[in-house]
Each structure stands twice: as C-alpha cells, then as structure tokens.
Amino acid sequence: ACWNALDEARRKLRRSLMYSYGDQWGDYVTDPDTLAQIKEGDLIKKNGKVPLKNNMIAPILSNIDGQLRQNLMRPVCTARDQKESKVGEMMSIAIEYVHDINELEEVDSNSMRMLLNGGMTAQRVEYGINPAKNRRDVWVYDVNPARIFFNTNLEDVRMWDVNCIGELFDLPLDDVLSHFGKTAEEKERIKEIYGSVAYSVASDHRAMQGNEVQNLTFHTASRSDLCRVILGWKLESRDAYLWSDEKCGTWGYLPYTKESRDALDAENDRRRQEGAAAGIPEEELLLVDYSFDTERYWYYRYMSPYGDSLQEGRSPYWHGEHNYVLHLYPLVQGRLGNYVEQFIDQQRAINRTATLIDFIRGTSSKGVLVVDDEAFESMSREEVVDEYVRYNGVLFVKLKPGQSIDGVVRQYNSGAAVAGDFELLNLQLRLINEISGVNSAMQGQAPTAGTPAMLYAQQVQNSSLNLRGILDSFRTFRRRRDTKVMKTVQQFYSQVQYIEMAGTQYSDEAKWYNPDKVQNSEFDLTISEGYNTPAYQLIANDFLMELFRANAIDVKTMLENSSYPFATKILEALKRNEEQAAQGGAMEGVSPELVAQVNAASSLHLQDEPQGGTAVPGELPETADVEAFADDEANPDGADVVAQVQK
Numbered sequence: 001a002c003w004n005a006l007d008e009a010r011r012k013l014r015r016s017l018m019y020s021y022g023d024q025w026g027d028y029v030t031d032p033d034t035l036a037q038i039k040e041g042d043l044i045k046k047n048g049k050v051p052l053k054n055n056m057i058a059p060i061l062s063n064i065d066g067q068l069r070q071n072l073m074r075p076v077c078t079a080r081d082q083k084e085s086k087v088g089e090m091m092s093i094a095i096e097y098v099h100d101i102n103e104l105e106e107v108d109s110n111s112m113r114m115l116l117n118g119g120m121t122a123q124r125v126e127y128g129i130n131p132a133k134n135r136r137d138v139w140v141y142d143v144n145p146a147r148i149f150f151n152t153n154l155e156d157v158r159m160w161d162v163n164c165i166g167e168l169f170d171l172p173l174d175d176v177l178s179h180f181g182k183t184a185e186e187k188e189r190i191k192e193i194y195g196s197v198a199y200s201v202a203s204d205h206r207a208m209q210g211n212e213v214q215n216l217t218f219h220t221a222s223r224s225d226l227c228r229v230i231l232g233w234k235l236e237s238r239d240a241y242l243w244s245d246e247k248c249g250t251w252g253y254l255p256y257t258k259e260s261r262d263a264l265d266a267e268n269d270r271r272r273q274e275g276a277a278a279g280i281p282e283e284e285l286l287l288v289d290y291s292f293d294t295e296r297y298w299y300y301r302y303m304s305p306y307g308d309s310l311q312e313g314r315s316p317y318w319h320g321e322h323n324y325v326l327h328l329y330p331l332v333q334g335r336l337g338n339y340v341e342q343f344i345d346q347q348r349a350i351n352r353t354a355t356l357i358d359f360i361r362g363t364s365s366k367g368v369l370v371v372d373d374e375a376f377e378s379m380s381r382e383e384v385v386d387e388y389v390r391y392n393g394v395l396f397v398k399l400k401p402g403q404s405i406d407g408v409v410r411q412y413n414s415g416a417a418v419a420g421d422f423e424l425l426n427l428q429l430r431l432i433n434e435i436s437g438v439n440s441a442m443q444g445q446a447p448t449a450g451t452p453a454m455l456y457a458q459q460v461q462n463s464s465l466n467l468r469g470i471l472d473s474f475r476t477f478r479r480r481r482d483t484k485v486m487k488t489v490q491q492f493y494s495q496v497q498y499i500e501m502a503g504t505q506y507s508d509e510a511k512w513y514n515p516d517k518v519q520n521s522e523f524d525l526t527i528s529e530g531y532n533t534p535a536y537q538l539i540a541n542d543f544l545m546e547l548f549r550a551n552a553i554d555v556k557t558m559l560e561n562s563s564y565p566f567a568t569k570i571l572e573a574l575k576r577n578e579e580q581a582a583q584g585g586a587m588e589g590v591s592p593e594l595v596a597q598v599n600a601a602s603s604l605h606l607q608d609e610p611q612g613g614t615a616v617p618g619e620l621p622e623t624a625d626v627e628a629f630a631d632d633e634a635n636p637d638g639a640d641v642v643a644q645v646q647k
Helices: 007-021 040-046 058-072 082-102 102-119 173-180 185-191 195-199 258-278 340-363 381-389 418-434 453-492 534-549 554-563 568-583 593-600 623-634 641-645
Strands: 029-030 037-039 073-079 120-130 136-141 148-150 164-171 227-245 252-256 290-303 309-315 323-330 366-371 409-412 523-529
Touching: 007 058, 007 340, 037 040, 058 102, 058 340, 058 418, 058 453, 073 082, 082 102, 082 136, 082 340, 102 120, 102 136, 102 185, 120 453, 120 641, 136 453, 164 173, 164 323, 164 381, 173 185, 173 227, 173 309, 173 381, 185 227, 185 309, 227 623, 252 258, 258 290, 309 623, 323 453, 323 623, 366 381, 381 409, 534 554
Parallel strands: none
Antiparallel strands: 029 037, 073 523, 120 136, 120 323, 148 164, 164 227, 227 252, 227 290, 290 309, 366 409
16 A cells, blocks of 8 residues: 555656666657557657757756855764763764765765755665675665655655655575575475566666666566565554663563563562662552553564565664664645756756757758849849859849849748747756755856956855755755664674774774773764865865964874874874883974975865765665564563563
8 A cells, every 4th residue: 555655656756767877768658549558758759859968967967966066064973971972972983984885975966966956865774684794784775765665644844754764675586585584494494485586687778777666566576587585674553561670770571471560569678678688668668650551662573575574573663663774755734745856847948949940940941042043034033043052153134124132043941940039049958046045156167247246145045045954855865864774783793893984083092992891882974064075174284384384282192192294104103102201212203394294284275085885775784683682572471571671
C-alpha cells in the first residue's frame, strides 16, 4: 500500500529528472492523425520541425550544488556536562572520521539533487562490512527515492510520524547468499526462492541511461539476472510493563510476563530490606514503579517478492529506531512539493519559442531573386542566373518606358521572425530565473555597464536569500543524519583507537577515542560552519602569525593550530630537537629561514585532501552482526531482567 501510494510522487520525480538531465521533449501527447500517445518530440519531427531545447534547469541545479559545496559544514558534539568537554571533542572527531571515509560531501550533493527534483531524499546509516572498502565500520549509504517507500499520512516536517519505511534492493544471487545464507540449509532455501536468476543473463545496449530505475515495479527486479529483496521497517506494539526507577532516574519497558513482574517485585523487596536495615522508613524509599502499558518498537523484515522471510527481528540499534533518515521538502499540510516542477512550464515555453523561431526562419525567404523575364530578351534564364552571381557580372536589360531597374531585378529577404518572438524568449528566460531564485547575480554573470560594485554585491547577497529555505532545510536533514551516526558510533566503536584524520584543530588527547567515556555520556549535536574552507584557513593562519610575531605564542603552538602544508614536518623536526636536548645534545633553534617560509605560505589557499573510495549504495545492513547487541534488551526475561533493572 505504501509503495502504490507514492506512484504520483515517483512520476513527478521522473518528470523533473527528465527535464533536468534528460529529454525535455519526452512528455507524451496525442497524435491528431492516429489518436495514439507519442512523445512530443516525435510529433514535432513528424510535422517537419526540429525539436530544439535550451536546458536552463541544469545550470540552476549546478549553482545550488555549488552553493552547498561552498558552505562546507562539520558536525560538533557538545557534552551536556561541561566537565566532559574533551569527550565532546572525542565524539566530534569520530563523526568527522565517518564523514571522511564515507565521502559524505558527494553523498550529500546527490541527496540535494534528489531533494530538488523529487521533494524527498533519504540516507541509510548502518554498521557492517563494506565490500568496496573491505572493512567493518559505520557506513552512510545514499538511498534512491525511486526505491524507497513509507507511510504517506505524514504532516510533521520533522518526520516524527513515520511508522513504516523500507527500500527495494536488486542484488546478484551471490550477494543474497552471503548476507542471508548463514547455514547450508538457508543457502539451499534461498536458491530455491531465486532459482531462475542463476541461469539468467542480462543484455542491454542502452545501459546507464536510467531506464532500469524509471520502470521499477514492486515485485520484479529491474534486470533478469538480479534478485529482488524487500526491506521493510514497521513501528509495532506489544503489551509491556512500563517501569520507572526513581532512584536512578531511568525508565523502560519489560515484557508483560510473570518473570518480569517477579523481577521487579524482587528488586523492590531488596530495597525494602536494605532500607529497613539502615533504618529508613518505607515511605521514604525510592522504589521501582511499574504499570501495564503498550510498548512501541521498530521491527524489520527482509523478504523476497514472494513473501518469504529472509531475516527479521527487532531493531538491533541502541537508539531503538530504523536506520533510515528521511527528509521531505517542501511538505505543506501533507502535500509534497517539488522545486524543479515550479518552472517546468517556463522551460517548455523556452523550448517551444526557440523551435518556433527556428521553423519560421527555416521556411522564410532568404535572398530570393525576382526577375522580369521579358527584360532579358538577349539572354537565357541560365545566363541571367550565372551573370548575377558572378564577380563583375554584366546583365543586358531592356527597360520599358517608365520602368526602373528595381522593377526588373529585385532580391527579397523575408522578416518573418517577428521581434516579438525574441521578446517572448527573453521574458521566459527572466521568468525562469526569478521563479527558481537563482538570478544572474548569483550565477556570476557580468553586470550591465555602469552597475556600481556595491550594488552588484548587494544583489548577490540578496539573491542568496531565495535559497535560504532549501539550504537550511537540508542542513536540518544533515543534523538528523549525523545524530544517527553519532548514536551508531557510540554503540559499535568498542575499542580504543587513535583517529588522526580529523585535522589539527583538536588536541591529541581528544583524538584517542575511548568507548568507555563516550558510551556513558550524553551529547547535543550541532552543525557549525566548516573550518576547512580556504578563506577560513587564510584568516586563521594570519591570526596565528600575528600572535607569533608578537611573541604571544611559540612556533610549536603556532604550527599545531595552523593549516600550513609543511606544519607536520616542522613539528617532527622540533620534536627531534627536544629529544636531543633531553639527552644532553645541542638543540637546534628555530632558524630565520623557517619563519620566512611560514610567513610566505600564510597567504596560500590549501587544497582539500583527496577522499577515499566511494561506498557502494544498495549494500544490505549487516543486521545479523549487530543483533547480539540488542538481544538482552529486546527479550529480557528471568535473570536478564534482574540484571537490567539493577543496571
């Protein structure tokens, strides 16, 4: 039901992508001769015209993509306890490390394109083995909006009313076996389910054209040699005990069973005995209160298109939710909008006007020669034509009384392309820029002559306000994504490790990730302006240089906090000097050449470091690997319940 309900949203997504990057004459219209549905471009060709297109949408999207990439952002975790500020730095480094290994700058750029074309975008956060990187870590996968489904009664822009979400995967049979065939019996069962796929070979001469995604259906894979796997998350409910521990300030759910009730009563009896031994009145004891309630929890299922269950269970994550981050914009009273759809009509008008002007110019007269045949009695028609086009040609004309040469030979150039057509074309070009909010000033086009520099700068600044809503909305999506990344890191980073990839703005102490400190802390995650832009690095380096010149800091402190490309090598040299001095040797001072080199490089713009390999979208979550983390909490009973309550 959720998949079918999103048919119209997917159709608008396909149409917007078609106008942004594909065939802008691909809409189907009725052929007046046959009454059949054909593409608009084919109908124009049938009438003898050439369907011209001037794609004005792609530059607009490229400009927004550039605005997103220019304003680099980075996550910052702030510990709620001020004493644990170093722990907040530690978590910030870990999240920045996840950003780096996942190349989230590219992933976010593609997510923004999907948001602009379809009004919806999503990413998947999971922990497991990524075959493309050959390592186990926290991975963020880009989700194709054409493959996702969710409940459509959404009205909350924060996506708090999502109760069903899932995705369609098309995988080779070997991948399905590796993910779900944990035993020989399970592998045989999977082969029986997808038996025909093993003997299929896909052959397509139009690959990489988007046809497979455009023609997706729920039960059939996009290619005959792939297996359709359906992942569905649903918010389910069960009877449970809602307990609240006044002593520890914690609460939770336990199964509605006799074992759970006995464990809670046993814990309260223990506290009463300890209170009686200490002489504390029973009315002053802090006991565990519990009552009957309904627990809501997320449950996942991997299924074949035939209804076979490949894997299922409760959410294995500590955050207790699904591992998707969904964002819809704009969502107004439950209606999903579309940024590109707003100016598709202007794009169609531009293409039609250009095609009309081209057709008129093609059918109009261009240098047609009109000749009075009777005036050239001594010359044949062929001789007249040859002499007319010949250099220094001579024509012998016998004019009648009162007749002028213009009445004998005259050349016509038709002005059929009316000036109003060009005015209409210019009007549509202005309209599409005004509707999209990306005007000429934001695109960096040269201003008209006489435009003051301050006025042009003000126009650029004001034009950026048109995209403020889109960029801030996407920033909210990234913050929710990074929050889920933070919770996943807290759960699965279980060993002490040194993370060097975060940069030089953090202390060495914070770069040692300690799971014991992080897992027991609560954080508030914010998104701040990135510190990796060349402009920021230039200002920071200049400020550090001024402090160094004023003898406010030493050269080591300056290099540790700067972004000079040679800072690491110089720090290593200084460290060797310190070791030599500690051993009684002579320590080399900071040479004037070193200071001159640092000063000369303070105005250089640093280039970003190359990123690693791209994660493979469509990889299934390694749910089986993380189930052990949630077993005790998902099905507490007996001694496990006692341990959980005591904890």
